[in-house]
Amino acid sequence: MGCVASRAKPELDEKRALLAQYASEVSARPKPVDTTERLAKLRDLMRACGVDAYVIGTEDAHGSEYAAPCDQRLPFITGFTGSTALAIVCLDAAHFFTDGRYHVQASAQLDDNWTLHKVGEPGVQPWTSWITHLPRGTHVGMDATLLPHTLAKQLRTSLQAQHITLAFPEANLVDEVWGVERPAPTLTPIYEHALEYAGVDAASKIRTLRAWLADQYGDAAYVISALDEVAWLLNVRGASIPCNPVFPAYVIVTADDVALFVDERLLTHPVRLYLAGMGVSLHAYERIMTWLRDTPLSTILVDERASHALVRAAGESRVIVQTATSPVALAKACKNDVEQACLRRAYLRDGAAWAKWAAWLEEAMRRGANITEREAAEELARLRAADPLYAGMQAYDAISAAGPNAALPHYETPVTHSRVLDREAPYLNDSGPQYHDGTIDTTRTVHFGRPTAEQKRAYTRVLQGHIALALARFPAGTTGAQLDMVARQPLYQDGYNYMHGTGHGVGSFLAVHEGPHGFSSSSGGASVPVPLQEGMALSNEPGFYEVGHFGIRIESVMLVRRATTHREFQGPWLEFETLTRVPISTRLVDKRLLSPKEAQWLRAYNQQCRDELLPLVRGDRRAAKWLRQSF
Template sequence: MGCMASRAQREARFSSEEKQDLIEAWKDSAPGSAVETATRLDALRKNLRAKQLNAYIVPTADAHNSEYTAACDRRREYISGFTGSAGTAVVLLESAHLFTDGRYHIQASQQLDHDWTLHKVGQPQVDDWPQWLAKNLSSGMAVGIDPTLMSNQSASMLAPMLSKNGIALHYNHSNLIDQIWNSRPEPVFFPIYEHEMKYAGVSATEKISNVREWLSKQNSPSAYLLSSLDEIAWLFNVRGASIPCNPVFPAYAVVKVTGTHLFIDPRLVNKDIATYFASISVELHAYDDIWGWIKSNKWHDMQFYFQNDASVALVQAAGQDNARLLPATSPVAMAKARKNEVEQRGMHNAYLRDGAAWVRWAAWLEEAMANNEEIDERKAADVLQSYRKQDPLYAMESYDAISATNENAALPHYETPKSHGRVIDRATPYLNDSGAQYHDGTIDTTRTVHFGTPTYEQRRAYTRVLQGHMALAQARFPQGTTGAQLDMLARQPLFQDGFNYLHGTGHGIGAFLNVHEGPYGFSSSSGGSITPVALEEGMAVSDEPGFYEEGQFGIRIESVFLVKSIGTYRDFGGKWLHFELVTRVPISTKMIDFRLLNENEKTWLYKHNALCRHELLPMVEHDSRATRWLQRQ
């Protein structure tokens, strides 16, 4: 639909050198080693004194609460040196503090210099930053934050907590980190493009119409304001490349019964996409015009419906009386979560092709290790990505690859160095958690293998993780069941040995969108963390239990499923659901202690690997090494 040029024509506008420059810009902005922060802290504290502030909060997210942020928005990383994807920095006049959860305790302790105090949130007697501020600041003190970087929901909890102790919360509309960041990277203005109907399945016109239908049922003139970048990209069937790993772009969107508006930097809009927006009656505005638009419309008894993570700045612009915060299960979020038939078919196709790329890579790596070559973590990750890039529908990585051996694999969110890294050894498991963004699907796959002789402990841990993975994969459950209710299926086999893992069991996945999609998922720590969300037909979700022996080794197995309906004996009790396997990568059997498996588990594993062989062999028949490897699985 629309007048967008073909993908080949679109790509022709960017030379191979320009594309490589984009990739290198992302790499250069990727997490690095620890940095000295004293000079940066001194500059920030000078600003604090000028503003009469006693503390400044520096969150991870950008103005859209994105998980992956552009290099120019990584303010917390700049001021602290900590590169993890979750955490909050709090800078006082005499001290600096970093708060992060169990996924990053080890990494943060390694990256923070002596000017910082690490608060290991989740450990006994360790407060998160809001509680810590309330307890450690004195009455009469003031705390500052950029209101575009804090959700209204968080501000509504923080302000009363501080006020109770006589501490004021000040909103600084000029970001104090930006004022001292002399080398701040420039944004990436990669032109956005139409996500074609053969991949999207439903037109943007129909999606917008559904939002308008919802608005028409409200009691007063109203506007639906979107700030989450994946929801905006999904609604308009448009994708971009301004942010690493997620094919989205900075923008705000407003849908009214009488009109639709997109607020975006004009440098992201070329003639073709402008024509496309005109064809679906979307009015374009400059990105920063969102504030004036909201303020000019709020005087007309307009009710603004915001996503639950909308910034306090957006809500303030509308006015508290005019703002209505939607739950996590907002109309757009849930419509996006339920993949249509075209999107589901695209996911299957993407995972099948990606499975072939994985097999070719796995065969290369096994041969190299058998020949006693020294392959480091970065080279292993890069070679896998090189196979993926051969796919004509490849767009970008879907997240920073976790390629980890030895003790590095015990870090669930290990950051593989930009160059080199530890050489993969033959005494411990090797873990690869990586993915790609294809125009027809988003990939998230993890497999753990061993290139030597596994120890008894490694075998037992691997087997327990595999049993948890299989137990969840085989679940059948009634409609209305939440991921949190199924979480124990994956953990129970590990619990038998007193094992556990401190991350979520799985998360939602977008369709050529964010690799981590809410509001659904497994466990209270992944998707719908405040109010667990029932799984519905069409949702794509990952299954990724793990085990981590700190300082020794780590194991994780991750596959992706689609939620589908299924008939049951007598069809008793209404509609029932199950998981349809999407991932097509064999599961290694080398580390399995088969004495721990029951017959059902052995049968599931055999059928899984047989299915992978059957579907992938025709796709790798030109690669004799890959064919031999696959036949052995």
């Protein structure tokens, strides 16, 4: 009995220490924002304009994933800081809808004024269905500039069937509540995206679009509201939107004009000259509605992100919505030879920064240092920022997650009081900067101690899914939605799964989440799954998340390229080239589960990373040693 007690006491002490740490973290978290006064003011405005329910989302007028501070209305009215959610404020209640990625975060950040709808759980309806059960005669208010037209049409049909009316107050009611405290727009100047990175000049892109427009529709106007498409078409970049090198603007292309609607304060003299050289006419940002109302053209094409306000201004009868067949979206998605070369260089340099960071972190953990999630993330960001082509922003908010925090796929690493990295559970880092020659998105999961058998098994199954997709060959015409199952199959063998897409498109110094392609049922958010084409860049990121315990994800970015096969039967055939150059940890691998082919792929990939990165870390002995000894 004495021996048993002596073994159990350290384990008990360890559990007590972990519980104490967890309690400390919980007590240190900021308390939810008190939204009582804000909701009261909003309801007064709702009554004044005859609205019974008011819908608030996360989007800006361009359907952007990330909104500028002045457009972050949902965080202001709710206190929730995640990227995907929606609120419906009624006169007597307030409802909040979000999916499984944010159930835990929403529970912590919402105050008692809100009813949380955990979409995805049994019996919980998405907001688009829930809203149809409001009382007959209800007037539902929305800002038409923030509502995608495609969604507006669906809502109008479903609500009318229930005798519920959509209403569009002239002013945004949340902005009225926000008042003078609402942040001012970010006015960082626009700049030209050099041809050495863009690969094709903007004049050529415009000519191609005009030729397509004339061939398909004759004398028509093509309206671009998606900010990454505006930036791509004109070969310009900005910094008005967090994590995205873009700026608020619209472009309208016709047979004889390219009109840019933008805040003139964003335009420097060199950019004005550059745009004038291509024949681009400049207009005030807010004049877009007037142009659409006044144009005599009978056909106006808009992209899928166009707002209901845009379509109403143009007149629904003459508007055609471009879906997955949008020539701008597809051309942007298929990287040209220069963009592909730039992405390869960017991921190689970023791999060197990661190696320096990982070597530092491994050494610090061996010494017994207490490194927090935030400290780890900031050190990696510092090393990346030293790159001469660093564009001054991260591609997304880094996910630096230890222990049970890694089980939250979209965990937000706290600025203060973040968790200390431990030696009992995996540590996950999902991060990437914006370089002028490429957008980075990388995830690796590591362990600083002795993994449990379950941790190793789960990690190995995720790795096998990652390898299976990296090795996939498929005929032209195959969609990412069809390939999603390739990565899941190894996990399914043991009853593992993950509740997110296997991957998304990645931009060329643009949006880290780029449509219309992707490895998911929605294929990058497109209404119809899009066939993969040569030059498309996508992430490969299967995972597994044991809520309350640990999370695992392995993510690399790949390019679609032409494959050479034995028969070429009904070709062409396609495959993937992995761009990411960050070694995959083997400490968590259960080698007994790997097939010879999988083991060979892992050895070859890590050897390739080692061979290509060693010359780039010359002078950093710690990083060189890490590359030689860690894999």
